[in-house]
Amino acid sequence: MKAKITLKDIARELEVSISTVSKALKNSEEISRDTKDKVQAFAKLYNYKPNNIAISLKNKRTKNIGVVIPDIVHHFFTTVIRGIEKYANARGYNVIVCLSEESFDKEVINMEMLANGSIDGFIMSLSSETQEKSDYNHLKEVTEQGIPVVLFDRITNEVDCDKVIIDDELGAYQATNKFIDQGKRKIALITTDDYLSVSKARTKGYRKALEESNLGIDESMILKMPSMEMDELAIKTFLNEKEPDAVLCVNEIFAVYSMRLVQEKGLKIPEDIAFIGFTDGVLSKYANPSLTVVAQHGEKMGEVSAKMLIDKVESEAEEETYQTKILEPTLVIRDSIAH
Amino acid sequence: MKAKITLKDIARELEVSISTVSKALKNSEEISRDTKDKVQAFAKLYNYKPNNIAISLKNKRTKNIGVVIPDIVHHFFTTVIRGIEKYANARGYNVIVCLSEESFDKEVINMEMLANGSIDGFIMSLSSETQEKSDYNHLKEVTEQGIPVVLFDRITNEVDCDKVIIDDELGAYQATNKFIDQGKRKIALITTDDYLSVSKARTKGYRKALEESNLGIDESMILKMPSMEMDELAIKTFLNEKEPDAVLCVNEIFAVYSMRLVQEKGLKIPEDIAFIGFTDGVLSKYANPSLTVVAQHGEKMGEVSAKMLIDKVESEAEEETYQTKILEPTLVIRDSIAH
DNA sequence: TATTAACACGAAACCGTTTTCGTTATATTT
DNA sequence: AAATATAACGAAAACGGTTTCGTGTTAATA
Numbered sequence: 001m002k003a004k005i006t007l008k009d010i011a012r013e014l015e016v017s018i019s020t021v022s023k024a025l026k027n028s029e030e031i032s033r034d035t036k037d038k039v040q041a042f043a044k045l046y047n048y049k050p051n052n053i054a055i056s057l058k059n060k061r062t063k064n065i066g067v068v069i070p071d072i073v074h075h076f077f078t079t080v081i082r083g084i085e086k087y088a089n090a091r092g093y094n095v096i097v098c099l100s101e102e103s104f105d106k107e108v109i110n111m112e113m114l115a116n117g118s119i120d121g122f123i124m125s126l127s128s129e130t131q132e133k134s135d136y137n138h139l140k141e142v143t144e145q146g147i148p149v150v151l152f153d154r155i156t157n158e159v160d161c162d163k164v165i166i167d168d169e170l171g172a173y174q175a176t177n178k179f180i181d182q183g184k185r186k187i188a189l190i191t192t193d194d195y196l197s198v199s200k201a202r203t204k205g206y207r208k209a210l211e212e213s214n215l216g217i218d219e220s221m222i223l224k225m226p227s228m229e230m231d232e233l234a235i236k237t238f239l240n241e242k243e244p245d246a247v248l249c250v251n252e253i254f255a256v257y258s259m260r261l262v263q264e265k266g267l268k269i270p271e272d273i274a275f276i277g278f279t280d281g282v283l284s285k286y287a288n289p290s291l292t293v294v295a296q297h298g299e300k301m302g303e304v305s306a307k308m309l310i311d312k313v314e315s316e317a318e319e320e321t322y323q324t325k326i327l328e329p330t331l332v333i334r335d336s337i338a339h
Numbered sequence: 340m341k342a343k344i345t346l347k348d349i350a351r352e353l354e355v356s357i358s359t360v361s362k363a364l365k366n367s368e369e370i371s372r373d374t375k376d377k378v379q380a381f382a383k384l385y386n387y388k389p390n391n392i393a394i395s396l397k398n399k400r401t402k403n404i405g406v407v408i409p410d411i412v413h414h415f416f417t418t419v420i421r422g423i424e425k426y427a428n429a430r431g432y433n434v435i436v437c438l439s440e441e442s443f444d445k446e447v448i449n450m451e452m453l454a455n456g457s458i459d460g461f462i463m464s465l466s467s468e469t470q471e472k473s474d475y476n477h478l479k480e481v482t483e484q485g486i487p488v489v490l491f492d493r494i495t496n497e498v499d500c501d502k503v504i505i506d507d508e509l510g511a512y513q514a515t516n517k518f519i520d521q522g523k524r525k526i527a528l529i530t531t532d533d534y535l536s537v538s539k540a541r542t543k544g545y546r547k548a549l550e551e552s553n554l555g556i557d558e559s560m561i562l563k564m565p566s567m568e569m570d571e572l573a574i575k576t577f578l579n580e581k582e583p584d585a586v587l588c589v590n591e592i593f594a595v596y597s598m599r600l601v602q603e604k605g606l607k608i609p610e611d612i613a614f615i616g617f618t619d620g621v622l623s624k625y626a627n628p629s630l631t632v633v634a635q636h637g638e639k640m641g642e643v644s645a646k647m648l649i650d651k652v653e654s655e656a657e658e659e660t661y662q663t664k665i666l667e668p669t670l671v672i673r674d675s676i677a678h
Numbered sequence: 679t680a681t682t683a684a685c686a687c688g689a690a691a692c693c694g695t696t697t698t699c700g701t702t703a704t705a706t707t708t
Numbered sequence: 709a710a711a712t713a714t715a716a717c718g719a720a721a722a723c724g725g726t727t728t729c730g731t732g733t734t735a736a737t738a
Contacts, residue, residue, distance in 0.1 A: 051456040054724035117392040393694035
């Protein structure tokens with residue numbers, strides 16, 4: 001086992017000072033060609049690599065970014081991470097992932113852990129519990145310490161920081177209009193409680209489209225689930241009672257499960273009943289029939305978030321200006337609607 | 340913006356030395372009750388938290404573990420990460436995730452970046468390119484430096500380190516036997532090239548079951564895809580030509596896609612043709628019909644890997660003994676086979 | 679020849695902790 | 709009263725780098 005070599009080791013071996021070694025390795029003008037050659041050759045031979053921790057301590061920059069998300073076993077978040085990771089890596093940053101598991105306490109603990117020097121900034125999406133409680137003190141504390149934060153997807157207006165979202169309202173609006181254009185009359189919405197910022201926006205878009213049409217809104221055609229968890233019975237009862245001819249779902253699981261239910265009843269998709277979901281994951285692509293979805297472009301979102309964060313981290317200026325980037329959703333047409 | 344407070348700040352304010360502050364905060368016996376109270380109160384008031392980086396430098400322990408995996412937009416890896424994250428977090432560790440994207444070079448670069456002090460150990464699953472090249476020098480270098488490594492799922496025997504796998508051979512063997520017991524005669528296998536350790540093991544289990552039966556092996560019933568990527572045409576041609584009455588697939592996407600193909604041809608699942616896949620993801624659960632799979636227990640795998648790694652990191656002893664944990668797969672019975 | 683500039687390098691501070699090893703009072707023992 | 713023990717604290721080294729500011733030597737200039 002050969003341990004890592006340090007500047008001190010090189011200095012001792014070559015009988016020069018540590019500062020000389022450091023400068024020589026940085027090709028400083030101060031050091032003679034001879035000495036530089038000697039030091040660099042030695043360093044290469046013994047595969048010297050500076051210790052990241054020591055550099056972090058000195059520079060007060062870790063080149064790490066903290067990502068705090070509710071869940072990782074979820075296609076959307078997973079694509080966002082990929083986007084963050086790719087972009088961050090290209091700029092020399094590493095990504096520390098922490099899961100809040102939809103818990104407020106875990107979110108707080110994770111942030112506190114990372115905020116003590118481990119990272120240069122946060123990229124996060126709020127846990128449902130946090131959105132439910134509307135308690136954002138942990139975020140405020142962090143920003144007050146001067147640590148940049150970028151919020152994505154599940155955001156709040158109560159914290160001053162950069163934000164990245166997709167236009168969920170527009171996505172739902174377009175999807176609903178698609179149904180209307182295709183002559184659907186009984187358009188249902190399966191969503192979750194409004195405290196989730198995304199569900200709220202999507203419901204708004206759905207309402208807007210219906211209001212603008214001559215159909216109007218039938219409140220009973222909206223099923224609000226208490227959480228993101230599947231409640232199979234609730235969906236079954238709802239579909240049986242309401243008999244919609246089109247269903248917009250705020251995620252793909254609700255949609256795919258619903259599709260199976262109506263197929264078992266002998267209904268034809270999309271003739272008798274059409275479906276559109278949110279999140280363009282594997283499920284939508286390989287469902288039978290394949291599911292039309294409002295794509296959220298998670299990877300793009302991750303990239304944009306990472307860029308915003310790193311730009312802020314590396315900008316010397318202490319601007320107090322924050323921006324909110326709104327990405328356009330796109331409708332990915334598949335076999336669950338007519339086309 | 341109130342910046343973080345340091346020991347030095349407290350010392351200056353209270354007119355004591357830094358050492359006294361440090362000891363007081365650790366409730367050292369050396370320090371008088373009075374001083375301790377004063378220091379602790381002050382620290383609490385200003386919300387003092389020690390700087391992780393400084394502690395890491397001092398202790399030569401970062402409390403970070405590096406996870407290097409080929410892909411994150413993949414249900415199995417995602418569950419493994421969750422398992423790692425949960426366990427590691429409970430023991431006070433953070434998880435740095437790096438994606439190799441199946442590329443040898445990225446795997447090497449990521450490891451080198453992290454190996455310079457950023458992490459206490461690695462948990463990783465090899466990229467397909469690495470397994471194809473059989474070049475493990477980057478792993479050997481890291482272990483030689485005394486950094487513990489745990490390999491999971493996609494492993495190699497050429498590196499001395501701890502390993503965690505599921506018994507892929509057994510899983511495939513049991514699945515194939517299930518088909519045989521149910522009277523299936525033309526049992527196909529859709530897999531990938533053998534350089535992927537898992538595919539190799541699964542193929543072995545499939546062969547073993549067939550050899551032990553009176554069916555024997557028909558090499559033409561094995562479709563080897565060059566990579567994990569879907570080749571829709573290859574699968575279509577294969578199924579049309581071979582007309583199997585049972586298909587074992589090394590992942591769920593191959594299986595779900597195949598199911599759709601045969602359904603379009605009017606075949607009944609599972610009566611005419613039955614399917615079993617690997618990886619118990621959302622796709623399997625919500626497919627129509629739902630897919631019977633060999634569950635890989637990714638989360639458990641993550642937990643076990645994290646435990647092995649952290650135990651090694653925290654053990655003072657420099658044992659050179661490595662173990663390989665083999666987890667049992669389980670067959671999750673769903674509607675794609677008779678039951 | 680005295681002065682100055684350029685060169686090549688080292689000492690030391692610093693980042694924020696921890697920890698060992700003094701050191702100074704005061705209290706206790708003989 | 710002298711010796712010793714104890715309590716309470718501080719100085720300084722260490723972790724592994726970077727960087728500022730000397731400093732000594734030689735070469736160029738006046």
